[in-house]
Amino acid sequence: MGIHDIIEGKKQWRAHGARVKALPPDYQIVYKEMQKYLFKVGPINLPDGPLLPGIVGFFEEGVATGKGVVELIGTDIAAFCDDLVKDSPTYADVYQESISAEPGADEK
Template sequence: MGIQDIIEGKKQWRAHVARVEALPPDYQIVYKEMQRYLFKVGPVDLPDGPLLPGIVDFFEEGVAAGKGVTQLIGTDVAAFCDDLIKDSRTYADIYQESISASPGADKRP
């Protein structure tokens, strides 16, 4: 990864943050909770993937339609996030794999 890639990544992230900050306050609060949750348990490709920008797109459409954020996602943010990432490889999956393949296990009969 070169310096130009880093600079471009920062520009894209700043543009993303600006879109989030343009949302109504209730949407911003829910987005930040979703982001916090997803960075803890979410997919491995979260920083580079389409999930976060897709959520902002979804929220912008909700705002344009005049809907409240809870009308879009319900009242359980974690359940909504879990449904979004149900088919994605997560850090929890990687951890489970690492403890399942214990390196010190004796495989002799």
């Protein structure tokens, strides 16, 4: 990863943050809680992947149609997030595999 990639990544992250800040306050609160949850238990490719921008797009569509955030995702943020990442490998999966592997298996 070169310096150009790092700069481009920062630009994209700032643009993403601007999209989040353009959402209504209730959507922003829910998004930040989802982001916090996903960074703890989410998929390995979360920072680079399409999940977070996809959530913002989904929220933008909800705002455009006049729906409240609870109408879109329900009242259980964790369950909604878990459903989004159910088929993606998570850090918890990697950890579980590492502790259940045979001792010395990494040395081969």
